[in-house]
Amino acid sequence: NAGVTQTPKFRVLKTGQSMTLLCAQDMNHEYMYWYRQDPGMGLRLIHYSVGEGTTAKGEVPDGYNVSRLKKQNFLLGLESAAPSQTSVYFCASTKPRLAGGTGELFFGEGSRLTVL
Amino acid sequence: TQLLEQSPQFLSIQEGENLTVYCNSSSVFSSLQWYRQEPGEGPVLLVTVVTGGEVKKLKRLTFQFGDARKDSSLHITAAQPGDTGLYLCAGPPNSGGYQKVTFGIGTKLQVIP
Numbered sequence: 001n002a003g004v005t006q007t008p009k010f011r012v013l014k015t016g017q018s019m020t021l022l023c024a025q026d027m028n029h030e031y032m033y034w035y036r037q038d039p040g041m042g043l044r045l046i047h048y049s050v051g052e053g054t055t056a057k058g059e060v061p062d063g064y065n066v067s068r069l070k071k072q073n074f075l076l077g078l079e080s081a082a083p084s085q086t087s088v089y090f091c092a093s094t095k096p097r098l099a100g101g102t103g104e105l106f107f108g109e110g111s112r113l114t115v116l
Numbered sequence: 117t118q119l120l121e122q123s124p125q126f127l128s129i130q131e132g133e134n135l136t137v138y139c140n141s142s143s144v145f146s147s148l149q150w151y152r153q154e155p156g157e158g159p160v161l162l163v164t165v166v167t168g169g170e171v172k173k174l175k176r177l178t179f180q181f182g183d184a185r186k187d188s189s190l191h192i193t194a195a196q197p198g199d200t201g202l203y204l205c206a207g208p209p210n211s212g213g214y215q216k217v218t219f220g221i222g223t224k225l226q227v228i229p
Contacts, residue, residue, distance in 0.1 A: 004158070033217070035219075040221065041221065042204070042219050042220060042221035042222055043159075043204065043206075043219035044219075045216060045217070045218070048216065058216065090158050090159075092158070102164065103147070103149070103164065103208065104149070104161045104164070105149075105151075105159070105161065105206070105217060107157075107158025107159050107160070108158055109156070109157055109158055110156070110157070110158055
């Protein structure tokens with residue numbers, strides 16, 4: 001069972017470069033999220049999506065863009081990477097209670113990004 | 117943003133000891149979740165508490181949701197090295213929607229054999 005898959009798992013970028021993180025889920029979940037995890041800061045929500053074609057800002061959206069063109073995929077883009085974006089990024093998905101789900105978030109294994 | 121504060125942030129104990137970690141907020145949550153995260157992996161759900169005053173048990177782990185639904189605790193009895201990990205509490209806003217799920221900083225637990 002694949003669940004939530006993130007690619008790539010590791011990446012090193014130079015300041016100013018761009019990149020895209022891909023999240024794919026095979027559970028037909030409506031909601032998808034991108035979090036970043038930093039020491040002493042916990043998991044902070046970057047952007048989220050409640051369905052195909054819709055996205056919204058979370059707590060720390062600056063410097064990131066997202067797209068959800070297909071229900072199973074949620075892309076996180078960095079247009080011009082900065083050292084402050086060095087972090088571990090986690091994608092998650094859930095089936096909301098209103099749709100008969102439990103609200104449990106299923107996470108990917110994380111993508112470790114270093115910006116030099 | 118509804119803040120969830122966890123304490124302690126770090127805990128190192130000997131195998132067999134008991135411990136309690138706390139998750140507190142000034143805001144009301146419709147439910148609270150507890151996750152455990154191991155190094156190099158994403159968090160995995162342990163339990164969801166929904167009703168104020170609710171107590172749930174998962175083997176040696178006991179979870180409680182405060183009566184006012186502003187706080188929760190996790191008690192581990194006779195801790196084992198396999199309990200080592202980062203424990204995170206999380207919750208949706210009081211409106212009940214899971215569009216924005218907020219996480220606490222976490223409690224990093226180390227159980228020494």
